[in-house]
Amino acid sequence: MALHASETSYELREVVLRNKPSCMLAASPKASVPVLLLPDGRVIDESWDIMQWALRQHDPEGWLGEHQQHIAASQPLIASNDSHFKHYLDRYKYADRYPEQSRSDYRELAEIFLQQLEQRLNATRYLLGNTLSIADAGIFPFVRQFAEVDREWFAQAPYPALHDWLENISGSARFAAVMQKHPPWQPDGAPAIIVNGAMQSC
Numbered sequence: 001m002a003l004h005a006s007e008t009s010y011e012l013r014e015v016v017l018r019n020k021p022s023c024m025l026a027a028s029p030k031a032s033v034p035v036l037l038l039p040d041g042r043v044i045d046e047s048w049d050i051m052q053w054a055l056r057q058h059d060p061e062g063w064l065g066e067h068q069q070h071i072a073a074s075q076p077l078i079a080s081n082d083s084h085f086k087h088y089l090d091r092y093k094y095a096d097r098y099p100e101q102s103r104s105d106y107r108e109l110a111e112i113f114l115q116q117l118e119q120r121l122n123a124t125r126y127l128l129g130n131t132l133s134i135a136d137a138g139i140f141p142f143v144r145q146f147a148e149v150d151r152e153w154f155a156q157a158p159y160p161a162l163h164d165w166l167e168n169i170s171g172s173a174r175f176a177a178v179m180q181k182h183p184p185w186q187p188d189g190a191p192a193i194i195v196n197g198a199m200q201s202c
Contacts, residue, residue, distance in 0.1 A: 001137045002051035003194070004178050006058045010036075012192040013185035021185065048078060051134055063134045073128050074135035077116075081139050085113035089142060093149050107153075110146060114159055117143070121161035132169070140169050 003010060015024060020031055028035045028045040036044040036053070044050050052071060055064050064070050088110035095103035117139070120127050127135040143166055147154040155163075169175060182192055 001140075001174060001178055002054045002063070002134070004174055005061055005063055005137070006054040007060065008054050008057060009193065009195045012182060012194050014182040014192070016184050019184075021187070023187075048082075048138060051138060055134060062131065063137065065128070065133060070128055070133045070135060074133070074138065077127060077135050078138055080113055080116070081142055085110055086142060089146055093145065107149075114143070114146070114162060117165075118159045118162050121165050126165065136165070136169065140166070144170060 013021070013024070015021060015033065017033070024035055025031055027037050027043050030045060032045065034045070034047060034050060036050045038044070044053055052064075056068070065073070088106050091098045091101070091106040092103060092110055095101075095106060098106070117127065124130050126132050127139065143162070147166060183189075185192070
């Protein structure tokens with residue numbers, strides 16, 4: 001979403017995680033996605049860092065805020081998301097792998113973060129104000145994962161502001177653009193070049 005918002009052109013290499021290409025492992029031995037390989041050979045292999053890099057190149061919608069103030073303002077939210085929330089989200093999604101507690105127990109522990117988001121979204125339309133920012137784009141995918149675990153439960157959960165926020169982003173043209181399916185990358189295949197969010201034929 002950040003690459004789309006920054007109007008960055010790039011070559012997309014869709015990978016199947018159970019069959020990771022050797023060039024990806026050579027670029028980033030940590031073997032997780034996403035991996036961004038820059039023209040100068042530098043590698044960025046953390047989502048949050050890729051978002052910041054892209055938006056620092058071009059930020060037409062002001063996701064970084066004035067003087068990039070939204071980066072610092074996002075840090076407490078991103079830290080909570082990446083530690084407490086993701087920890088319990090994984091256990092909620094895959095509760096059979098973590099029998100120490102029940103799925104509902106893990107859900108309740110993850111909800112602590114959702115309650116914080118709900119409080120914020122009761123005050124403003126988005127997490128850092130009334131316009132979408134890097135914080136929203138960074139946290140949205142994980143809240144969406146949480147909602148998908150048990151859609152029926154989430155639909156009736158007492159988070160009306162969070163529901164609206166989630167639906168607003170997931171119903172956007174940008175989300176539809178970045179969620180388009182692409183075939184797995186093949187070394188001898190034609191590259192998938194993304195220009196302003198759209199794939200160009202080669």
